[in-house]
Amino acid sequence: MQFRQQALAKLQSPEELDLPVRFARPQGWLVMSVTVVVMAAASVWAVTGSVASTVSAPAILTHGQGSYILQSPVAGQVTQVIAEEGRQLPADSPVLKVRTAQGDTVVRTVAAGRLTALAATIGQIISTGANVAAVEKVAHASDPMYATVYVPAENAASIPEDAAVDLTVSSVPTQEYGVLRGHVKSVDRSAQSAQQIAAFLGDSQLGEQFTKDGRPVAVLVKLDKSKDTKSGYRWSSADGPPFALTSMTVASGSIRLADQRPVDWLLP
Numbered sequence: 001m002q003f004r005q006q007a008l009a010k011l012q013s014p015e016e017l018d019l020p021v022r023f024a025r026p027q028g029w030l031v032m033s034v035t036v037v038v039m040a041a042a043s044v045w046a047v048t049g050s051v052a053s054t055v056s057a058p059a060i061l062t063h064g065q066g067s068y069i070l071q072s073p074v075a076g077q078v079t080q081v082i083a084e085e086g087r088q089l090p091a092d093s094p095v096l097k098v099r100t101a102q103g104d105t106v107v108r109t110v111a112a113g114r115l116t117a118l119a120a121t122i123g124q125i126i127s128t129g130a131n132v133a134a135v136e137k138v139a140h141a142s143d144p145m146y147a148t149v150y151v152p153a154e155n156a157a158s159i160p161e162d163a164a165v166d167l168t169v170s171s172v173p174t175q176e177y178g179v180l181r182g183h184v185k186s187v188d189r190s191a192q193s194a195q196q197i198a199a200f201l202g203d204s205q206l207g208e209q210f211t212k213d214g215r216p217v218a219v220l221v222k223l224d225k226s227k228d229t230k231s232g233y234r235w236s237s238a239d240g241p242p243f244a245l246t247s248m249t250v251a252s253g254s255i256r257l258a259d260q261r262p263v264d265w266l267l268p
Contacts, residue, residue, distance in 0.1 A: 055158070057219075058210055059149040059167060059253035060201065061245060064220070065137040067116060067202030072107050075128045076100035078120045083133075088114050088140075095133055096120055113137045116202065116248055134202030136247055145223060145233075145245060147182055148200075149253035150216035153191045158257045159184060165221045166236070168252045169245070178236030180245075182221040184255065191215035201248070221253065 080097040083089060091112045098105045109115075117134040120126060147167055151159065167180040193215055198207030200218075210216060223233045229240035 053257045054254050055151055055155040055257055056252060056254045057149050057151045057155075057216065059147050059221070059251040060206065061145050061147050061167075061169070061249045061251060062201065062247050063136060063138040063143050064146050066200040067113070067134055067136040067248075068110060069131050069199070069202050070095060070107065070109065070133040070135055072098060072120075072126050072128060072130045072132050074098055074100050074105045075126065075130075076105070078122055078124045078126060078132075079104065081118065081120065081122055082106075083115050083118070085115055085118050088112075088138075089135070098126065107132060109135055111135070111137055112139055114247070136202065138247075144225075145247055146185070147180075147221040147223060147251060147253060149219040149221055149255060150192075150197070150210040151219050151255065152213070153215060153217050155257070156187055156217035156219070159187050159219060159255055160257070164256045166254045167221070167223075168254075170250045170252075171246075172241045176237075177239075177241045179254075180240075180251070181224040181234040181236065183224065185220045185222040187220075188218045191217050203248075219253075219255065221255075 076098040078096055079099045081095075082097065083093065083095045089095075089109050089112065091109055093109045094106045095109060095115070095118075096107050098107060113135040115133060116136050118132070119134075120130075120132040126132065147165070149165065161184065163184040165182040165184060167182060168174055169180055172180075191214075192211075194204075194207035194211040196207075197210050197218075198204040201207065225232060226234040226240075228238075229235060230242050231240050231245050233240070233245065235241075
């Protein structure tokens with residue numbers, strides 16, 4: 001009965017039309033204004049701004065022409081190893097001697113270069129076509145070195161010409177001497193197989209290592225030169241390491257990709 005009387009009293013009372021209506025508190029207007037400003041700024045940045053990204057991949061320091069694998073033209077027993085690893089050899093230089101039924105045969109270099117690995121030892125029996133040495137094709141020890149970065153194929157198209165590259169060299173303490181600087185010289189048009197990489201580097205293990213996650217694209221990087229460092233190349237530190245770099249040194253490359261607008265991520 002009491003609730004019924006209250007309801008009737010409310011129906012009989014006039015509307016309170018003369019009271020002001022509060023749509024929003026000042027704090028609410030402030031929050032909404034800030035939200036609108038932030039959204040507007042984000043929209044402008046999404047259209048006019050840019051985001052830098054990088055791709056990291058394994059790399060190796062070499063001279064530009066790569067290496068080749070020297071194979072024995074005959075089958076027999078190795079009786080003498082003439083050349084030494086690390087030596088610079090001219091073309092047609094003797095590397096080792098093999099004894100066959102027809103007499104001794106000297107295995108010689110095909111082209112001038114540095115002997116980076118010997119796979120044959122005295123007394124070893126080898127077959128025709130056996131790999132006996134790896135030779136880096138370089139005419140002079142002073143020829144400039146390059147870095148070859150084996151980038152995943154899906155990232156190769158995003159690498160711009162002359163892109164900046166930072167190389168972390170395995171033989172150089174990064175915390176003390178920093179990273180090696182360079183710029184992209186060229187990007188291969190097709191992905192490479194383990195056999196192609198092994199033929200270029202003269203090392204089948206590296207071919208397998210660089211293709212374990214798929215066939216990569218080779219990116220040739222020209223190292224930035226410097227007269228102020230012992231290595232002759234520019235580093236992120238002032239002096240760089242106090243020793244010269246050697247070819248066939250493994251590294252890791254970080255290549256800066258083309259800048260992208262954030263709005264491109266939203267568009268199909």
